[in-house]
Amino acid sequence: MSRQPPGAPPPPIVQRIRLRYTKRGRLRFTSHRDIARVFERALRRAQIPMAFSAGFSPHPKISWVGAAATGVASEAEYVEIALAERRDPEQLRQQLDASLPDGIDVTEAVEAAPGSSLPDRVQASLWRIELPQVTQIALQQAVLAFLLKDCVEVERMTKNGRRTFDTRAAVVSMSAAGAADCAILTVVVQHVTPAVRPDDVLTGLRSVSDLATPVPPAATRLAQGLLTAEGEVADPLAPDRIDSTAAGTSEAVPTAPG
Amino acid sequence: MPVESLFPRLEKLLPQVSKPIQYVGGELNSQVKDWDEAPESEMVRWCLMYPDAYEVGLPNQGVMILYEVLNEQPNTIAERCYSVWPDLATLMRQHAIPAFSIDAHRPVKEFDVLGISFSTELGYTNMLEALDLAQIPLHAADRDATHPIVLAGGHAAFNPEPIAEFIDAAVLGDGEQAVLEMTDIIRRAKREGLTREQTLLELAKSGGVYVPRFYDVSYLADGRIQRVAPNHPDVPFRVRKRTVMDLDEWPYPKQPLVPLAETVHERMSVEIFRGCTRGCRFCQAGMITRPVRERSITGIGEMVEAGLAATGYEEVGLLSLSSADHSEIADIAKGLADRYEGTQTSLSLPSTRVDAFNIDLAQELSRGGRRSGLTFAPEGGSERLRKVINKMVSKDDLVATVTAAYGAGWRQVKLYFMCGLPTETDEDVLEIAEMARDVIRAGRQVTGTRDVKCTVSIGGFVPKAHTPFQWASQADPATIDRRLMLLKDAIRSDKSTAKAIGFRYHDGKPGAVEGLLSRGDRRIGRVIEEVWRQGGKFDGWSEHFSYDRWMTAAVATDIDVDWYTTRERGELEILPWDHLDSGLDKEWLWSDWQEALSEQDLDDCRWIPCFDCGVCPQLGTEIQVGPTGRKLLPLAIK
Numbered sequence: 001m002s003r004q005p006p007g008a009p010p011p012p013i014v015q016r017i018r019l020r021y022t023k024r025g026r027l028r029f030t031s032h033r034d035i036a037r038v039f040e041r042a043l044r045r046a047q048i049p050m051a052f053s054a055g056f057s058p059h060p061k062i063s064w065v066g067a068a069a070t071g072v073a074s075e076a077e078y079v080e081i082a083l084a085e086r087r088d089p090e091q092l093r094q095q096l097d098a099s100l101p102d103g104i105d106v107t108e109a110v111e112a113a114p115g116s117s118l119p120d121r122v123q124a125s126l127w128r129i130e131l132p133q134v135t136q137i138a139l140q141q142a143v144l145a146f147l148l149k150d151c152v153e154v155e156r157m158t159k160n161g162r163r164t165f166d167t168r169a170a171v172v173s174m175s176a177a178g179a180a181d182c183a184i185l186t187v188v189v190q191h192v193t194p195a196v197r198p199d200d201v202l203t204g205l206r207s208v209s210d211l212a213t214p215v216p217p218a219a220t221r222l223a224q225g226l227l228t229a230e231g232e233v234a235d236p237l238a239p240d241r242i243d244s245t246a247a248g249t250s251e252a253v254p255t256a257p258g
Numbered sequence: 259m260p261v262e263s264l265f266p267r268l269e270k271l272l273p274q275v276s277k278p279i280q281y282v283g284g285e286l287n288s289q290v291k292d293w294d295e296a297p298e299s300e301m302v303r304w305c306l307m308y309p310d311a312y313e314v315g316l317p318n319q320g321v322m323i324l325y326e327v328l329n330e331q332p333n334t335i336a337e338r339c340y341s342v343w344p345d346l347a348t349l350m351r352q353h354a355i356p357a358f359s360i361d362a363h364r365p366v367k368e369f370d371v372l373g374i375s376f377s378t379e380l381g382y383t384n385m386l387e388a389l390d391l392a393q394i395p396l397h398a399a400d401r402d403a404t405h406p407i408v409l410a411g412g413h414a415a416f417n418p419e420p421i422a423e424f425i426d427a428a429v430l431g432d433g434e435q436a437v438l439e440m441t442d443i444i445r446r447a448k449r450e451g452l453t454r455e456q457t458l459l460e461l462a463k464s465g466g467v468y469v470p471r472f473y474d475v476s477y478l479a480d481g482r483i484q485r486v487a488p489n490h491p492d493v494p495f496r497v498r499k500r501t502v503m504d505l506d507e508w509p510y511p512k513q514p515l516v517p518l519a520e521t522v523h524e525r526m527s528v529e530i531f532r533g534c535t536r537g538c539r540f541c542q543a544g545m546i547t548r549p550v551r552e553r554s555i556t557g558i559g560e561m562v563e564a565g566l567a568a569t570g571y572e573e574v575g576l577l578s579l580s581s582a583d584h585s586e587i588a589d590i591a592k593g594l595a596d597r598y599e600g601t602q603t604s605l606s607l608p609s610t611r612v613d614a615f616n617i618d619l620a621q622e623l624s625r626g627g628r629r630s631g632l633t634f635a636p637e638g639g640s641e642r643l644r645k646v647i648n649k650m651v652s653k654d655d656l657v658a659t660v661t662a663a664y665g666a667g668w669r670q671v672k673l674y675f676m677c678g679l680p681t682e683t684d685e686d687v688l689e690i691a692e693m694a695r696d697v698i699r700a701g702r703q704v705t706g707t708r709d710v711k712c713t714v715s716i717g718g719f720v721p722k723a724h725t726p727f728q729w730a731s732q733a734d735p736a737t738i739d740r741r742l743m744l745l746k747d748a749i750r751s752d753k754s755t756a757k758a759i760g761f762r763y764h765d766g767k768p769g770a771v772e773g774l775l776s777r778g779d780r781r782i783g784r785v786i787e788e789v790w791r792q793g794g795k796f797d798g799w800s801e802h803f804s805y806d807r808w809m810t811a812a813v814a815t816d817i818d819v820d821w822y823t824t825r826e827r828g829e830l831e832i833l834p835w836d837h838l839d840s841g842l843d844k845e846w847l848w849s850d851w852q853e854a855l856s857e858q859d860l861d862d863c864r865w866i867p868c869f870d871c872g873v874c875p876q877l878g879t880e881i882q883v884g885p886t887g888r889k890l891l892p893l894a895i896k
Contacts, residue, residue: 026269027518029278034518041286041516041570058602071273099570101284101518216273 010052011084013061016112017092018237019081023074027103032067038104039079046099048092049085065119066224069197074221075107076125078236080118113243121236122191124172126223127198129185132215136178139185142209143176152204158194167204170196172231185217188233191224261293264355265363271349279519280312281346283360286516287568288338289329290362296333299448302441303335304328305359305369305406307388309381310798312360315340316515317523319577320375320412323510324433334441337361337369341384341796342391350391357392366392370444372406373437374425376414379775380768380797382421385410386790389424396787398426398471403454407444407461411436415468416499416546417723417835420775420782422470427461429468430838431499431546432532434508436466459492468497468838475780475834481821483779483832496839499546501879505532505553509561516569525573525606526565530558530590534579535863535881539648539854540637540679542722543579546840548873549881550864555586555593559890562594566603573604581607582616583864585884591622593890599625617662632663635674638682639690645857646681653689657696660712664701670711673697676719677741678733678766680854687741690714691748698758713760714749716742718769722776724840726850728833731826732773735805738766767805771797773823774812779834782822784815841879843872 023030030038040060043050050060061082068074093109100106112118131139146152152168172188185205189196198219205211225236272278295301306325308315315321321338328336337359342350350357357366366372372394374385386396389408395401398408410418410428418428429436443464447457462469472493476484488495502508514526531552534544553561562574576590584590587607594605605623607616620632636651638644644651660671675690694714701710718738721727742763750756774782788811789797796802812819827833829848836844846869853860863869864883874880 026265026282026284029272029282030518031277031279033520034279037520037524038518040572043570044572045567045570052602060602071278101286103284215270 009054010058013051013082013084015083015086017081017083017087017089018110018112018118018240019079019093019096019106020108020237021077021079021100022103022105022107023068023072023077024103024105025073027101028068028073029071030104031070032064035067035077035104036062036064038100042096042099043081046095048081048096049083049087051082051084063118065122066191068221069199072198072219072221076221076223078118078122078224080112108237110237110240113240116239116243118236121226121234121239122224124188124190124224124227124233125221126233127185127187127189127201127219128222129187129198129202129217129219130179130182131185131202131213131217132182134183134211134213134217136176136183138209138211139176139178139183139205142205142211143174143185145208146171146205147174149208152208154200154203154207156194156200156203163194165194165196165200167196167200171201172227174201188227188231190227261364261368263363264358264365267353267355268358268363271346271353271355274349275346276343277312277519280340281342281360282518283363285316285518287513288361288515290337291329291335293335293362293364295335299451300333300445301335302333302371302445302448303337303369304371304373304437304441305337305339305366307339307366307372307374307385308341309374309376309384309388310341311343311796312340312517312519313521314798316517316519316521317527318375318377319511319527319529320377320433322515323508324373324437325515326511326513327434327508328437328441331438331441333445335369337364339366339388341388344795347387347391357388367394367405369406370448371409371440373409373411376410376412378798379414379420379772380803381414382775382786383790383794383797385421385424386787387795397423399423401426401454405454407454407458409440413543413546414776416542416838416840417776417778418468418470418838419475419780419834420778420786422780423783424786425470426458427467427469429466429500430497430840432502433500434502434510436500439464440467459490462490462493465494466498466500469493470780473837483834486832486834486837496837498839498877499841501549501551501841501877502532503551503879503882505529505551506557509553509557512561512564513568514565514571516571523575524571525575526562526569526571527575527577528558528561528565529553529578530576530581530584530587531578531883534583536580536583537648537850537860537862538637539646539726539850540676540719540721541579542725545725545842547579548841548871549879550583551882552584552884554884554886554888555590555890556886556888558590559593559597563597563893572602573606574598575606575608577608582619586886587619588622589889591619595622595625597890597893617659617666620663620668621666631670631672632668633672633674634659636693637674637676638679638686639675639688639693640686642857643679643682643686645859646854647679648854648859650859653693653696656693657700660697661700661704664710665704669705669709670713671697672713672715675714675716677716677745677763678719678738678769680721680727680730682733682741684741684744687745688748690716690745691752694749694759695752695755698755708758711758711760713762714745715762716745717764718766720769720773720776723833723835724842724847726847726854728777728847729827729829729831729851732770732823733766734820734824735766735770738769742766768797768800768803770819770823771803771805771808774808774817774819777834778822781817785811785817788815839876841871841873841876843870843876846871 052058063080065078089109097106170190174187177184223233225234415428461467533547533550
């Protein structure tokens with residue numbers, strides 16, 4: 001008649017690993033929820049010794065840091081996983097990467113520095129947006145017009161209904177370049193609420209100029225992290241790397257089976 | 259002739275549609291084979307469709323099995339497609355992008371066969387939408403050598419007459435061997451350069467493929483069918499269903515598809531047996547899938563092990579029409595629970611019957627960590643009605659079973675019923691409220707808390723072909739809706755239990771359309787086409803289904819819906835599906851119908867002598883049940 005699940009409570013967390021992963025090609029059409037399911041299954045197939053929550057419906061301990069929107073590609077997504085047994089981060093990275101579909105590629109894995117918070121190290125994103133069939137000049141004019149404004153309001157459906165918000169204040173820097181049959185926008189955007197997404201920036205650009213995008217532009221997040229004094233986006237895993245180097249490798253790391 | 263991928267054109271549209279990932283393909287364990295692996299005349303290419311949204315269609319076991327069975331063959335390709343939501347369909351038409359497979363995004367119209375699996379008749383309008391998007395003529399008569407053979411399968415194919423003018427062929431029963439035999443016939447036809455008509459004739463001559471164009475239907479003045487007869491000397495009078503006898507020889511899916519997108523069933527499924535001889539008279543699945551064929555305990559263990567490794571799923575469903583009836587279910591449950599204890603893998607038996615044995619099973623299965631929900635299906639509200647439908651469970655059994663579940667720690671159970679069963683009265687339905695109240699009272703007593711709940715879930719009964727109720731009058735939507743409201747009021751009227759009893763119901767209107775389609779004849783095709791022309795699709799979705807559109811279309815095409823649904827048929831009437839042989843003897847079905855009306859129940863032939871339903875002698879099959887006496891040993895490596 002017990003309302004507690006039978007058996008012992010789940011084993012404790014012994015290690016936290018921070019991962020950088022990508023959302024490339026067709027996989028950019030996954031939603032955040034899709035990514036979460038894909039990860040959970042890949043972790044099981046790769047037999048990563050995850051730590052689980054307690055209760056009737058135990059879940060693996062996975063902490064997501066933001067997430068690129070559906071349809072948006074990324075080279076710099078981050079997630080933290082908690083393990084019930086220690087693992088070598090690089091071996092874990094290879095096993096998990098082999099188990100994930102092509103396009104979701106785990107590019108870095110580091111052990112989390114104790115007591116630090118990954119979300120606190122993510123403040124802004126560097127975006128690269130390709131605009132097919134747009135000239136560099138047309139884009140440049142739109143960028144100039146945008147940067148000259150103090151406020152560029154756009155409207156979008158959010159969880160809380162249709163909202164109007166400013167996109168200008170969140171933009172740290174913005175520039176235009178050209179490539180074959182497309183213009184390329186590079187923009188650093190601060191993470192604010194409501195989120196200013198790449199398509200909001202484009203809506204803003206269109207609203208201050210006669211920029212037209214005949215083909216849907218393709219956005220890719222190149223980096224996310226803290227903003228440096230120079231307005232650049234720092235690597236959020238750098239402090240963990242420094243920490244693990246400083247700590248040395250005195251502790252023996254067991255080799256994963258298989 | 260190489261076929262180009264439509265993906266580059268589709269990709270530009272995807273940012274504009276909802277849930278674009280469903281059109282991208284690339285699921286774990288999906289495959290893309292070389293289109294031109296061999297000379298054209300050697301290649302046989304199937305596009306397998308489940309005519310509903312991706313989230314419903316992807317987990318479909320039938321499509322998954324055939325996809326793998328076909329792709330294992332050399333020079334044979336199987337790809338998949340699902341129904342496209344209206345937002346993308348509109349864009350595809352605007353940009354002239356034809357329907358595509360989601361594996362390699364090849365045009366559906368370039369395949370040799372478009373095989374559509376119908377679990378329900380409500381997918382018919384989606385078939386027409388798919389054909390139109392694929393740029394394939396709607397009517398079989400308008401197709402030529404360049405078009406795929408449009409093939410129907412699945413349970414609804416046991417009466418494909420309403421879609422006879424849209425399909426080229428139908429297969430009844432198990433598909434595993436049938437698709438391979440069809441592939442051989444089509445390959446031979448391509449080698450020999452046969453025409454479309456000749457190829458279809460070869461398929462029809464095989465005896466296991468129904469080709470409607472080789473059968474003529476004539477009608478009596480009163481509208482009933484006079485005769486269904488072949489119009490070609492080489493095709494059989496009756497087309498027989500296909501039956502796979504040894505499930506252990508067909509351990510599919512070996513590599514279940516794991517989607518990127520969210521779907522309705524997020525689990526690894528293993529079919530533990532096929533067929534059911536419980537003899538519930540309303541149940542088409544139980545009638546048309548006879549006899550019972552069990553997968554062995556060791557075969558099940560191997561499939562679970564391989565499937566979990568291949569998918570990473572955290573839940574295993576042991577599927578069948580009544581899973582607790584497997585002759586070795588206790589050993590299976592214990593063996594799997596032992597193997598997967600501590601691995602955060604949950605095990606579930608989705609279809610369970612009402613007895614205490616099930617609670618023990620469910621407890622055994624939940625040892626692995628997660629506890630799945632419990633659903634019991636008494637189906638009929640009163641003891642009398644349960645005799646009519648041959649679902650033998652007493653109210654005392656039910657209350658005892660649910661009480662045991664509450665006692666074992668469950669706090670919520672679901673009870674499933676049907677409304678509109680033959681001979682049903684208001685009183686029969688109102689007894690459901692009493693049953694639910696008794697369940698709650700007993701649950702409160704055994705747990706010593708008021709924290710117990712049950713949900714009564716109820717839908718309208720639809721009489722189906724090849725069942726003892728195929729002659730029955732279907733209750734009209736007004737009667738069903740009135741009884742459902744009476745029941746709702748009765749549940750709510752007792753304040754002491756009202757809050758503990760949830761009530762979920764489906765109104766009677768979709769059932770009327772399903773009834774029209776499931777017992778319809780070839781004349782119903784024009785209603786389906788008219789509904790689709792008026793924008794009807796996704797009829798299985800309440801937000802898309804329009805009863806008025808169906809009724810208006812029936813009037814416009816001169817079809818009397820009541821004649822097809824509420825009219826009781828006589829013993830001698832030729833039924834539209836009489837030339838399609840499910841193995842069941844029509845005289846036996848009639849006598850079972852008569853016994854239903856006199857409230858006589860019938861036992862399960864697995865455990866008592868045969869009562870001549872006809873299936874085994876007709877099809878040369880036999881019941882295959884254990885026990886094998888074997889056990890599941892612990893896995894060496896977890």
